[in-house]
Amino acid sequence: MRISVDTDRCVGAGQCVLSAPDVFDQDDLGIVMVLAEPADEPAREAARQAGVICPSQAITVGES
Amino acid sequence: MTTVDKCPVAFPLRQPGQSFPPPQYLQFREQQGLVSTTLPSGEHVWLVTRHEDVREVLTDPRISSNPSHPGFPRAAKTGGVPSQDEVPGWFVALDPPEHGRFRKTLIPEFTVRKVREMRPAIQQIVDERIDAMLAAGNTADLIADFALSVPSLVISTLLGVPHADRDFFETRTRVLVTLTSTDEQRQAASKALLRYLNRLIVIKQKRPGDDLISRLLADGTLGKQELSGVSMLLLIAGHETTANNIGLGVVTLLSHPQWIGDERAVEELLRYYSVADLVAFRVAVEDVEIGGQLIRAGEGIIPLVAAANHDGTVFERPDEFDPGRSARSHVAFGYGVHQCLGQNLVRVEMDIAYRTLFERIPTLELAVPVTDLPIKYDGVLYGLHSLPVRW
Numbered sequence: 001m002r003i004s005v006d007t008d009r010c011v012g013a014g015q016c017v018l019s020a021p022d023v024f025d026q027d028d029l030g031i032v033m034v035l036a037e038p039a040d041e042p043a044r045e046a047a048r049q050a051g052v053i054c055p056s057q058a059i060t061v062g063e064s
Numbered sequence: 065m066t067t068v069d070k071c072p073v074a075f076p077l078r079q080p081g082q083s084f085p086p087p088q089y090l091q092f093r094e095q096q097g098l099v100s101t102t103l104p105s106g107e108h109v110w111l112v113t114r115h116e117d118v119r120e121v122l123t124d125p126r127i128s129s130n131p132s133h134p135g136f137p138r139a140a141k142t143g144g145v146p147s148q149d150e151v152p153g154w155f156v157a158l159d160p161p162e163h164g165r166f167r168k169t170l171i172p173e174f175t176v177r178k179v180r181e182m183r184p185a186i187q188q189i190v191d192e193r194i195d196a197m198l199a200a201g202n203t204a205d206l207i208a209d210f211a212l213s214v215p216s217l218v219i220s221t222l223l224g225v226p227h228a229d230r231d232f233f234e235t236r237t238r239v240l241v242t243l244t245s246t247d248e249q250r251q252a253a254s255k256a257l258l259r260y261l262n263r264l265i266v267i268k269q270k271r272p273g274d275d276l277i278s279r280l281l282a283d284g285t286l287g288k289q290e291l292s293g294v295s296m297l298l299l300i301a302g303h304e305t306t307a308n309n310i311g312l313g314v315v316t317l318l319s320h321p322q323w324i325g326d327e328r329a330v331e332e333l334l335r336y337y338s339v340a341d342l343v344a345f346r347v348a349v350e351d352v353e354i355g356g357q358l359i360r361a362g363e364g365i366i367p368l369v370a371a372a373n374h375d376g377t378v379f380e381r382p383d384e385f386d387p388g389r390s391a392r393s394h395v396a397f398g399y400g401v402h403q404c405l406g407q408n409l410v411r412v413e414m415d416i417a418y419r420t421l422f423e424r425i426p427t428l429e430l431a432v433p434v435t436d437l438p439i440k441y442d443g444v445l446y447g448l449h450s451l452p453v454r455w
Contacts, residue, residue: 012171013403018411019392030171053393055403057123 002062009058020046089371097357109364113371115378117355122400126350136347137364153293179408206451211311219302224275241444261292308339308447328387335394338370339446427455
């Protein structure tokens with residue numbers, strides 16, 4: 001799984017942090033950052049969900 | 065592509081005697097294209113009800129949040145928002161890239177971590193409200209005594225607005241969120257709030273506190289006038305919406321006690337009630353096709369988030385309250401760059417409010433039949449006027 005984030009698009013809603021706290025965090029300015037690649041299937045599923053619900057479509061989750 | 069409906073539906077659809085969400089939403093989602101309606105002002109707008117279509121409307125750059133565009137649905141009687149010209153800093157009425165400057169300045173204050181740090185302060189406010197209710201007897205109006213007072217105290221603490229001025233700003237806010245308010249009443253309320261916040265900002269300049277307004281003053285990114293508008297927006301958005309959510313949630317949890325204390329209940333309540341169904345107003349600034357419907361430049365659009373959140377293609381058995389489902393893809397806070405800035409604060413407030421209320425008053429019950437609860441049919445936001453309870 002490849003996760004990329006577009007920090008320019010991010011609007012700091014924090015939904016990714018709620019969905020996949022092991023994968024995403026917000027920096028001091030509230031902007032998305034990737035903490036770690038998901039370690040297992042539940043974390044991968046959570047990361048996918050974060051990608052789907054991100055309001056600014058700032059998260060891209062690639063399966064390769 | 066469908067043409068304009070010959071018989072526009074009535075607006076708003078939420079009417080006395082009907083179930084919630086309005087049963088027509090189901091019919092609208094299933095019909096082709098979009099639904100045309102006429103606002104009390106006579107303006108024609110498109111209603112958007114499918115989850116996918118609502119998300120598209122809220123992210124398409126050809127669709128604007130700026131009321132200064134011709135055709136923006138701005139009839140006062142439907143809760144039209146002020147424009148940036150009327151209230152500088154009213155950034156919900158701005159599109160990217162102008163919107164970004166305000167949003168970026170504010171998001172550090174509302175991150176998941178920042179809001180978590182507010183938990184002890186919120187817990188204290190919730191406990192004090194319950195202490196006051198218990199001290200006053202064995203009945204209460206849970207809206208006035210708890211559901212409204214908690215978020216009102218939380219947002220005023222965060223902003224640095226004196227608690228003593230609650231009655232002033234709650235009263236003015238109520239005018240702004242009542243569908244039947246006149247333009248004059250609305251303008252007077254909005255001016256009074258702005259004047260008040262202008263004065264407060266002058267005071268904070270002289271005597272800064274540990275609060276958001278003082279921090280934004282020190283930061284300097286926003287001008288003083290903009291800061292008044294931003295503060296007004298946060299103050300209004302910060303208490304009325306949360307109050308409705310807390311009140312409705314208590315009613316639902318009383319009949320589904322197995323979900324009390326489970327944080328999934330919060331997300332499902334947000335989806336289920338979608339109190340801000342009539343908040344996101346938009347206008348097309350170019351021709352755009354949504355859900356197979358051509359929307360012409362200059363036509364107004366209202367994405368109905370309660371309809372989207374009850375879309376059976378996204379949420380199974382959508383009209384059932386089931387915190388066990390995955391409700392996270394709801395659009396109760398909107399979608400796109402304007403998605404609610406305070407959403408994490410709302411979640412924490414609801415969570416603490418329910419946990420503490422039912423733990424400290426385990427015998428809490430409704431003091432009237434659930435069918436007698438006064439629903440805000442005249443409100444921009446869905447909710448209850450009052451909630452009589454006893455213990």
